[in-house]
Amino acid sequence: MQKVALLNANDVSKFYKEYCALNGVTLEVREGEIVSIIGPNGAGKTTLINVLTGLIKPTTGRVYFRGQDIGGIGPQKLTKLGLARSFQLLHIFPEFTGLDFIKIAILSRLGKAIHLFSSLDKDKVVNKESEEIINMFGLYEKRNILSKNMPQGDKKLLDIASTLAMHPEVILLDEPTSGVSTSEKNRIMDILLAASERTGVKSIVLVEHDMDIVFSYSDRIIVLHQGKILADCTPIELEKKEEVVCTVMGQKECFKTFSSLLSWQHGEGNGHDA
Amino acid sequence: MAFKSLITKKLWLFIVTGMILLLLPMIAPVHISVVMLGVFGSALAVLGFNLLFGYLGLLSLGHSLFFALGAYAVAYSTQYSILSMELILLITIIVSGLIAALVGAICVRFTHIYFGILTFAFAMLFYSFLIKFYYVTGGEDGLRILRPQLLWLNLSTVPQMQFLLREYYYYVLIFTGIAIWVMWRIVKSPFGLALKAIRDNQMKAEYLGISIWKFRWVAFIVAGIYTALGGALLAPVVGHVDPSIAHWYQSGHFILTTLLGGFTQFLGPIVGALVFTYLQDFLMSVLHYWRFFFGALLAFVVIIVPEGIMGVIDSLLNKIEGEV
Numbered sequence: 001m002q003k004v005a006l007l008n009a010n011d012v013s014k015f016y017k018e019y020c021a022l023n024g025v026t027l028e029v030r031e032g033e034i035v036s037i038i039g040p041n042g043a044g045k046t047t048l049i050n051v052l053t054g055l056i057k058p059t060t061g062r063v064y065f066r067g068q069d070i071g072g073i074g075p076q077k078l079t080k081l082g083l084a085r086s087f088q089l090l091h092i093f094p095e096f097t098g099l100d101f102i103k104i105a106i107l108s109r110l111g112k113a114i115h116l117f118s119s120l121d122k123d124k125v126v127n128k129e130s131e132e133i134i135n136m137f138g139l140y141e142k143r144n145i146l147s148k149n150m151p152q153g154d155k156k157l158l159d160i161a162s163t164l165a166m167h168p169e170v171i172l173l174d175e176p177t178s179g180v181s182t183s184e185k186n187r188i189m190d191i192l193l194a195a196s197e198r199t200g201v202k203s204i205v206l207v208e209h210d211m212d213i214v215f216s217y218s219d220r221i222i223v224l225h226q227g228k229i230l231a232d233c234t235p236i237e238l239e240k241k242e243e244v245v246c247t248v249m250g251q252k253e254c255f256k257t258f259s260s261l262l263s264w265q266h267g268e269g270n271g272h273d274a
Numbered sequence: 275m276a277f278k279s280l281i282t283k284k285l286w287l288f289i290v291t292g293m294i295l296l297l298l299p300m301i302a303p304v305h306i307s308v309v310m311l312g313v314f315g316s317a318l319a320v321l322g323f324n325l326l327f328g329y330l331g332l333l334s335l336g337h338s339l340f341f342a343l344g345a346y347a348v349a350y351s352t353q354y355s356i357l358s359m360e361l362i363l364l365i366t367i368i369v370s371g372l373i374a375a376l377v378g379a380i381c382v383r384f385t386h387i388y389f390g391i392l393t394f395a396f397a398m399l400f401y402s403f404l405i406k407f408y409y410v411t412g413g414e415d416g417l418r419i420l421r422p423q424l425l426w427l428n429l430s431t432v433p434q435m436q437f438l439l440r441e442y443y444y445y446v447l448i449f450t451g452i453a454i455w456v457m458w459r460i461v462k463s464p465f466g467l468a469l470k471a472i473r474d475n476q477m478k479a480e481y482l483g484i485s486i487w488k489f490r491w492v493a494f495i496v497a498g499i500y501t502a503l504g505g506a507l508l509a510p511v512v513g514h515v516d517p518s519i520a521h522w523y524q525s526g527h528f529i530l531t532t533l534l535g536g537f538t539q540f541l542g543p544i545v546g547a548l549v550f551t552y553l554q555d556f557l558m559s560v561l562h563y564w565r566f567f568f569g570a571l572l573a574f575v576v577i578i579v580p581e582g583i584m585g586v587i588d589s590l591l592n593k594i595e596g597e598v
Binding site: 074075076079080084085086091092093094095096100103104105107108109112113114115116117118119120121123126159162163166 | 467
């Protein structure tokens with residue numbers, strides 16, 4: 001039975017003057033799925049994410065989240081609708097302790113952040129939940145450490161933990177394991193997926209360069225090339241399509257293996273969150 | 275254990291400070307006590323200023339606008355025979371809150387130097403207004419401030435010094451104490467945490483569903499009201515108000531005071547107000563070029579101790595705590 005589509009892009013194109021970053025992209029993210037978006041540098045991944053999260057308005061076509069047009073609605077409204085996003089580059093509050101980092105997300109979700117005179121320390125609901133979430137991410141021992149003093153992997157976890165504390169239905173993760181050692185990548189992914197399930201996340205969109213991560217965690221992979229969708233299938237199907245993909249990409253020295261094809265994306269810098 | 279003893283130390287410090295402030299008019303020379311009234315007013319003003327600067331990362335170059343609003347609110351009220359200080363303070367809150375809401379609605383859409391320049395522009399606009407519309411504002415001569423009634427008590431027959439050092443001193447002391455406590459509540463509230471989140475990483479805050487403008491706007495209003503209250507409390511001490519209070523010099527004083535005391539600490543601006551006011555008073559009496567000295571002091575603070583007096587004290591306390 002086909003599950004409900006939570007996030008749809010309908011024939012979306014995005015032009016920057018003459019340059020076409022996205023060309024007629026149609027995709028959907030259904031309930032219960034982990035969908036990865038991959039593609040070489042300049043394939044339009046960043047633009048696609050920005051369009052999917054309502055940061056920029058597509059030139060033509062529409063993006064719907066639960067049936068509502070979210071073209072260019074901006075981060076704050078997007079979050080309130082239940083679509084959350086984390087970034088490739090770290091986004092932390094350096095002067096916040098781990099616990100405060102989570103608290104501010106919970107307060108915002110509960111609409112309590114604007115309370116001017118209530119005591120933060122005495123809010124039992126927020127305190128309890130923030131401790132639960134930080135525990136879920138294995139950071140309970142470090143809850144009183146300033147986030148700027150934490151190791152890179154923990155900062156990443158904290159960043160994602162605060163995003164999950166918003167209780168989103170769909171979460172879009174832009175390279176959740178970038179800048180983290182290989183051994184830590186799987187740890188982060190495992191913690192992240194377990195916590196997502198517990199906080200009620202229905203679907204995950206993953207943008208990732210590490211093909212091991214992509215192939216082991218995704219239900220479906222979308223390959224983007226020159227602003228177009230080249231393939232949209234399960235990891236197993238995609239492994240079979242290796243030849244096809246290589247041919248279409250027109251690389252003369254057709255890559256021996258599919259993973260080496262994608263390995264030149266390493267070290268890419270996405271400009272959007274600089 | 276060490277943490278607990280630190281808390282009790284802070285409590286002791288609080289009690290001792292309170293006692294000194296309560297006894298000051300009885301034990302200290304008259305002059306010292308009168309200057310202390312200036313410290314109270316200035317402390318409230320910079321506390322408002324630092325809500326924007328320290329907690330939100332917005333440097334206002336035009337907070338003199340609100341300081342002047344407070345002082346002129348007292349002048350107008352007393353001239354129109356509204357003599358109850360409580361009523362005057364209420365009027366100050368309403369007027370400064372409204373003006374801050376209007377000015378803030380424009381200013382908080384910008385950050386960094388643009389925010390600074392805009393606030394500066396509004397303050398100088400008000401300064402020009404005070405000078406040019408002399409039939410309303412008294413122009414450069416300013417306005418006289420009549421003695422207000424405290425708690426509806428008519429104190430017009432009390433000699434000026436006695437009024438300032440007894441009734442008015444304790445009135446202002448209590449009012450300032452309450453206002454500082456309220457500000458403490460605000461910065462320790464969810465709202466205060468949200469402000470710091472916006473300061474630390476605006477984009478992340480937005481993605482956590484916090485509407486940046488709304489929070490900045492509310493903070494701007496609170497900050498404006500505090501600075502206006504500072505001006506209002508100070509006005510009856512001076513007994514007179516003129517446009518120089520709205521000049522950007524005054525905004526510069528707020529910045530210097532805050533940097534001196536330390537903008538990263540809640541108590542920083544208050545300590546800054548204490549040191550700045552007494553230092554200014556002392557220097558003005560002994561030096562002709564006291565502004566020159568202040569300029570040098572500002573440069574010194576920014577270069578050598580950017581975290582200010584309270585920042586230094588705080589890191590010293592942490593060191594002691596670490597060693598214990």
